[in-house]
Each structure stands twice: as structure tokens, then as C-alpha cells.
Amino acid sequence: MHYRTNPALLRGMTQSRSVTRRDALRLAGLSAAGLALSACGVQGQKVAPPKQDAVAAYWASKKKNGTLRFANWPLYIDKDGKRYPSLEMFTADTGIQVSYQEAIQDNGTFFGKAQPLLAANNDIGYDLMVMTNGLHLGKAIDLGYLVPLDHSKLPNFAANAAPKVKNPTWDPNNTYTIPWTIGLTGIAYNPKYVDEVKSMQDLWNPKYKGKVGMMLDAQEIGNFGMFALGIDPDKSTEADWKKAGEKLQQQRDAGLVRKYYENDYVDALARGDIWITMAWSGDIFQQVAEGKDLRFVVPEEGATIWTDNMCIPKTAQNPVDALTLMDYVYQPKIATMLVEYINYITPVPATKDLVLADAAKASGDDKKALEQIANSPMIYPSESDMAKLRSYKALNAAEEKVFKGIFQPITQG
Amino acid sequence: MKRLTPYLLILPGGLWLAIFLVVPMVFMASVSTQEGDTVNGFVQTFNFSIFGDVLTQYQTQFLRSVGYGLAGTAIAIALAYPVAYWIAFKGGRRKSTYLLLVLLPFFVSFVLRTVSWKFLLADDGMVLGPLKSAGLLPADFHVLQTTVAVIGGLVYNYLPFMILPIYVALERVDPRVIEAAQDLYASRRGAFTKVVLPLSLPGVFAGVLMTFVPMTSDYVNASLLGGPANTMIGNIIQTAYLQNNDYPTAAALSFMLMAAMLIGIFAYARALGTENVLEAAAR
Numbered sequence: 001m002h003y004r005t006n007p008a009l010l011r012g013m014t015q016s017r018s019v020t021r022r023d024a025l026r027l028a029g030l031s032a033a034g035l036a037l038s039a040c041g042v043q044g045q046k047v048a049p050p051k052q053d054a055v056a057a058y059w060a061s062k063k064k065n066g067t068l069r070f071a072n073w074p075l076y077i078d079k080d081g082k083r084y085p086s087l088e089m090f091t092a093d094t095g096i097q098v099s100y101q102e103a104i105q106d107n108g109t110f111f112g113k114a115q116p117l118l119a120a121n122n123d124i125g126y127d128l129m130v131m132t133n134g135l136h137l138g139k140a141i142d143l144g145y146l147v148p149l150d151h152s153k154l155p156n157f158a159a160n161a162a163p164k165v166k167n168p169t170w171d172p173n174n175t176y177t178i179p180w181t182i183g184l185t186g187i188a189y190n191p192k193y194v195d196e197v198k199s200m201q202d203l204w205n206p207k208y209k210g211k212v213g214m215m216l217d218a219q220e221i222g223n224f225g226m227f228a229l230g231i232d233p234d235k236s237t238e239a240d241w242k243k244a245g246e247k248l249q250q251q252r253d254a255g256l257v258r259k260y261y262e263n264d265y266v267d268a269l270a271r272g273d274i275w276i277t278m279a280w281s282g283d284i285f286q287q288v289a290e291g292k293d294l295r296f297v298v299p300e301e302g303a304t305i306w307t308d309n310m311c312i313p314k315t316a317q318n319p320v321d322a323l324t325l326m327d328y329v330y331q332p333k334i335a336t337m338l339v340e341y342i343n344y345i346t347p348v349p350a351t352k353d354l355v356l357a358d359a360a361k362a363s364g365d366d367k368k369a370l371e372q373i374a375n376s377p378m379i380y381p382s383e384s385d386m387a388k389l390r391s392y393k394a395l396n397a398a399e400e401k402v403f404k405g406i407f408q409p410i411t412q413g
Numbered sequence: 414m415k416r417l418t419p420y421l422l423i424l425p426g427g428l429w430l431a432i433f434l435v436v437p438m439v440f441m442a443s444v445s446t447q448e449g450d451t452v453n454g455f456v457q458t459f460n461f462s463i464f465g466d467v468l469t470q471y472q473t474q475f476l477r478s479v480g481y482g483l484a485g486t487a488i489a490i491a492l493a494y495p496v497a498y499w500i501a502f503k504g505g506r507r508k509s510t511y512l513l514l515v516l517l518p519f520f521v522s523f524v525l526r527t528v529s530w531k532f533l534l535a536d537d538g539m540v541l542g543p544l545k546s547a548g549l550l551p552a553d554f555h556v557l558q559t560t561v562a563v564i565g566g567l568v569y570n571y572l573p574f575m576i577l578p579i580y581v582a583l584e585r586v587d588p589r590v591i592e593a594a595q596d597l598y599a600s601r602r603g604a605f606t607k608v609v610l611p612l613s614l615p616g617v618f619a620g621v622l623m624t625f626v627p628m629t630s631d632y633v634n635a636s637l638l639g640g641p642a643n644t645m646i647g648n649i650i651q652t653a654y655l656q657n658n659d660y661p662t663a664a665a666l667s668f669m670l671m672a673a674m675l676i677g678i679f680a681y682a683r684a685l686g687t688e689n690v691l692e693a694a695a696r
Contacts, residue, residue: 108655108656109655112655115451139451139452142452210553210555218656252641257640257641258558258640259558259639259640259641260641262636264531264637267531268531268535271532271535271537271538272535272536272537273535273536273555273557273558396452397450397451397452397453398450400450400657401450401659404657408652408657411641412474412644412648412649412652413473413641413642413644
């Protein structure tokens with residue numbers, strides 16, 4: 001296995017996952033993008049939920065075409081030079097050629113580009129795409145942009161996916177999506193300055209005045225405000241949001257928060273500008289893998305788990321091929337190849353033993369890296385961690401407005 | 414045909430303005446009075462109360478942006494004038510080299526240069542770290558995420574736009590005018606305040622236009638170098654467009670920002686003489 005160089009930097013520079021994780025380098029094109037978005041912003045038509053026979057009706061006439069266009073995020077598939085070993089195996093086993101594009105930098109921009117095409121029923125150029133559960137995926141489902149999945153063609157998913165990833169609240173019964181990979185939002189700290197962190201309350205600890213990093217994303221920060229008050233974000237109400245907003249405002253008013261970060265908190269943490277911060281698990285894993293001394297914890301009150309999901313746009317030209325790949329990656333052998341590269345949580349728990357088996361065969365740095373992966377609570381969270389994980393609440397348009405109205409003024413004072 | 418010539422000559426520029434300024438402004442004004450959301454669509458409701466609403470809601474950020482723009486512009490004048498003066502009068506044969514040095518940072522992306530400041534000014538970084546360990550600064554001293562950092566970043570990024578017009582104005586001051594003033598018993602100081610400074614003012618005016626407007630609408634410096642209390646109006650607009658898909662709010666804010674700028678610029682040009690300003694800006 002070739003361990004790639006400096007993945008954290010590449011990922012930090014190129015990859016943003018949640019709604020607000022924009023890439024600073026793309027800010028320059030903003031006004032143009034704003035206009036383009038506003039130009040397409042006047043459409044919108046909510047559709048009725050799919051009928052009972054929608055799955056059968058959609059799939060009845062679809063055939064395998066032997067080709068597939070896959071849009072994914074940067075550094076989100078195993079890569080050996082210019083080759084993608086798992087996709088090559090897929091082609092060898094199924095005869096389907098894959099055109100793989102690292103086309104998605106963040107949900108908002110990708111959805112913004114695809115939306116007008118989907119609204120007009122035009123091909124978006126991809127048959128399979130990966131979107132994070134959250135506001136944009138919610139909109140894609142509400143607007144009827146996704147194909148309902150034929151679960152009779154997903155036996156590997158049924159057999160090998162972790163129970164925790166099945167039937168998520170944002171997509172009951174995995175009607176439209178199945179996970180590609182999963183991550184946590186928890187707390188990271190720099191042990192040079194901070195002894196030990198166990199609780200959300202440490203983000204409110206006056207000892208760390210001016211050294212606390214929080215996230216800019218309304219949903220991420222709102223969730224943490226709720227956790228700190230012992231509220232489950234997934235089951236929260238407007239009254240809970242207001243209480244959480246007050247809690248977060250206190251934190252800000254006390255001068256604890258150094259900054260509300262997008263994806264640049266990792267560098268700030270490593271440099272010592274902040275000592276303790278909200279963080280995404282994969283970011284910290286990669287820093288640790290590079291030898292930085294940082295820690296990631298799932299606080300005792302809980303943490304959020306988010307999922308990047310595979311889904312098929314309704315204008316897909318090769319939906320059968322897309323569905324074939326969705327199931328193919330749920331074979332433990334293939335999922336292992338993916339997790340060894342991606343370093344986020346895999347939806348296939350059986351991979352842990354296979355990674356350990358690979359480690360036993362490997363030597364030197366590769367062996368160490370593989371053991372680190374198999375033993376990391378950031379990639380294979382423990383049962384007790386898993387029990388503490390909560391999902392994002394699925395917000396409809398009206399709720400989103402209220403929710404953001406509560407949490408955004410805190411970060412944008 | 415002859416009567417049409419001026420209109421034909423103005424056509425390319427006029428079209429440019431129409432397509433890239435007037436059409437977007439009209440479009441923005443239209444979007445700003447719509448209501449709705451992305452899922453259910455937006456409907457034109459001529460909801461003009463939005464302007465009052467966003468102004469009340471984001472008053473702080475508006476005022477802060479203007480304040481940062483004014484402070485940044487003033488500092489830029491103070492820094493740029495001596496530099497421009499020195500290059501124009503003492504630069505000698507190396508003038509163009511010095512001008513190149515002023516422009517050199519532009520060969521690197523704006524965002525990358527701003528990001529570099531984060532590394533230079535890190536709390537325990539290469540500048541502050543040694544000073545702190547030497548006991549010259551308190552341990553919790555920091556520059557990043559302060560107003561100083563944001564205004565400093567603005568000045569750094571837009572300084573050349575101030576230096577160049579002032580330089581151009583000073584460069585056109587005939588040295589013999591200064592000699593003449595001195596022949597007429599003006600002190601060095603008198604020659605500067607009575608002769609050189611007034612002759613260079615159009616350059617300063619042009620510089621103000623070229624720095625104040627982009628500084629006020631800038632959002633990169635605030636988002637990279639600023640903290641919770643440094644949000645500028647550009648950041649609000651960006652969030653409204655890209656994260657909230659709240660196009661009416663974003664359009665209303667953008668429209669008001671542009672309108673305020675245009676009114677300000679015209680008032681300024683009017684008070685200080687349009688010809689001078691436009692002439693200096695055109696040079």
C-alpha cells in the first residue's frame with residue numbers, strides 16, 4: 001500500500017463537507033456564483049412523496065449500459081498513482097467502465113450547479129453522486145431529484161452494512177441513499193495546552209478564554225449548544241434551539257470563542273492559536289497520522305455523526321450501473337480497500353479484521369499506519385462512543401429559516 | 414455619419430456597463446423584492462419592507478464595514494504618500510524597479526497572501542513566539558482575530574492601489590515648479606504644502622476611490638484574519654447567498670451596499686471636482 005503524502009493538507013485545501021465548508025480559494029468567484037445562483041433561485045417545486053410502486057415503475061425499463069459516471073469528493077477513493085484499484089476490480093467483475101470525477105467540493109456549490117439542470121430534467125453529467133445528510137440532501141429528496149433505490153439489487157448492503165447506518169432519520173428505510181463513508185463531529189484538543197477533555201462543558205471552561213474554536217456552520221454549532229444542555233439535537237424543538245442559542249451566546253459574550261471556523265480550525269489548533277475546538281474526526285486522524293500530537297474525543301454528552309451518501313440523480317443515464325456499484329462497495333474486501341485510504345468511518349464493520357489482517361502482512365510504516373487505522377476510535381468508534389452519537393435533525397425549509405435565524409446571529413455578530 | 418461617430422465610439426464601453434452593471438443591478442433589485450425559498454420557489458411580491466428589515470438587522474455590520482473602509486483608507490494614504498513621493502522624486506533611474514516591487518505581491522493570489530499572514534502572525538508563530546518567550550509580550554497576546562488584523566490585512570492588500578495613483582500625480586509635477594517656489598523664498602515645507610501637495614491631490618482622490626470601495630465590500634480579510642466581532646457586510650451577503658439560499662436578503666444587502674457606494678462616490682467626486690478625479694483615475 002502506498003501511503004499518500006500529506007493528505008490532510010490536500011484535503012484541507014480541497015475538501016469541504018458540510019454546507020458552510022467552502023474553500024477560501026473559491027471565494028473569489030463568489031459574486032458571479034451569487035448571481036448564477038440567484039438566477040436559478042426562482043425555481044422550486046416540492047413533489048409528493050414517492051408512491052408505493054415508484055421503485056418498480058422507475059426500474060422496470062432500466063437496463064445495464066456498461067458505463068458509469070461517478071461524482072465524488074477529493075481523496076474519497078483508494079488511488080494508486082492515476083489508477084483506482086477498487087474501480088478496476090469493479091470493471092473486471094462487472095464489465096462496467098467507470099468515469100470517476102472528483103467533482104464535489106461542497107454540497108452547496110454542487111447542488112447549486114445541479115439544481116437548475118435537475119429542475120429542467122436535464123442530464124447533470126453524473127449517474128452517481130455523494131452528498132452529505134443535511135439541508136441540501138434534504139432539498140434534493142423533497143424536490144424529487146433522487147431515484148428511489150431498488151433494495152432487491154442491494155444484497156451486500158443488506159448483509160454487511162452496520163445496523164447504525166440503516167434506516168437513518170433523514171432518509172427512512174434508505175429510500176434514496178446508502179452511505180459512502182461516515183464521520184464524527186466531536187471535540188479536538190492540543191495536549192500541550194489542555195490536560196484532558198471529557199465533556200462539552202470544556203468548551204465553556206473559562207480557563208480556555210479566547211482559545212476555544214467553534215464552527216461557523218449553524219447546524220454544527222446548534223447541535224453542540226444542545227448537547228451542552230443535554231438535549232438530543234435529532235429530537236429537538238424550537239424551544240430547545242432558543243435555549244441552545246442562549247448557551248452559545250453566553251460562550252461568545254464571555255470571550256471564550258476565538259473564532260467561528262470553516263475548515264481552517266485544524267491549522268489553528270496545530271499552531272496553538274486555539275487549544276480546544278469542535279472538529280471533524282477524519283481531519284484530526286490525518287494530523288495524528290502525520291505525527292502531530294492532537295486528540296479527538298467524543299464528549300460524554302454526545303457528538304454528531306454525519307454521513308456522505310451515495311445517491312442517483314433522477315436524470316441519470318446509467319442508473320442500473322450506478323446501483324451495481326453502490327452494492328459492490330459493500331463487499332468487505334472492497335470496503336477495506338476504501339477505508340485504508342479514506343480514513344473516515346466505514347459503514348462496513350467487518351473491515352476492521354481485514355485491515356488487521358493486511359497489517360499483519362505488511363511491514364514498517366505501512367504496518368504501523370494500518371494498525372493505527374484498525375485501532376483508531378475515529379475510524380472504528382467503540383460501542384460506548386456509538387451509543388453517544390446523534391444525527392443531524394432533518395429541517396424543512398420553514399424550520400431551516402427559524403433555525404438559522406437563531407444560530408447565525410451568534411457567529412456573525 | 415459624423416454625428417453618429419461619438420455614439421459609435423461609446424458603444425463598446427456603454428454595452429459593457431449595461432451588461433455588467435445595469436442589468437445585474439436591475440436583476441438584483443428584482444430578486445430583492447421577491448419572497449419564498451428554494452424548495453417552494455420565489456415569487457415577485459414587491460416586498461420593499463425587506464430593505465428596512467435588513468438594514469435594522471445588519472446595521473452593525475454595515476457601519477463596521479464603512480468604519481474599516483475609512484480607517485483602512487486613511488492608513489493607506491499615510492503609508493502610500495511617502496512611498497510614492499520617494500519613488501517619484503528620489504527614485505532616479507530605478508523608478509520602474511521600485512514600482513515593480515510595489516506591484517510584485519500581485520503576482521501571488523490575494524487569498525494566498527492573506528492566508529500567509531495567518532502563519533506569520535500565529536499566536537506561537539515565528540513573529541510572536543520569540544517575543545513572547547523573551548517576555549516582551551504577555552502570553553495571551555494575539556494579533557489574529559482582532560480588528561487590527563483585519564484592517565491591517567485590508568491596508569496590506571489594497572496599498573498598491575493607493576501608491577500608484579499618487580505616484581502618477583507626483584510624477585507629473587515638474588521639478589522646476591518646486592525650484593520656482595524656492596526661488597520665491599518658499600521654505601521646503603512651504604513648497605510642499607503650497608505647491609506639491611495640491612498638485613498631487615487628484616492622485617489621492619483617485620486612490621481613495623480605488624481603495625475605499627473594495628475595502629468596504631471586502632470579506633476575505635474578515636473571514637481569514639478576523640474573529641467573532643469582525644464580521645463585515647460582505648460575509649453576511651456571502652452567507653445569505655451560498656449557505657442560506659436566501660436570495661432576497663442577499664440581493665437587498667448587495668443592492669444597498671452598491672447604492673450607498675455609488676451615492677458616496679458621486680458626492681465625493683462632486684465635492685472635490687469630477688474632472689480632477691476622473692482625469693487622475695484615467696491616467
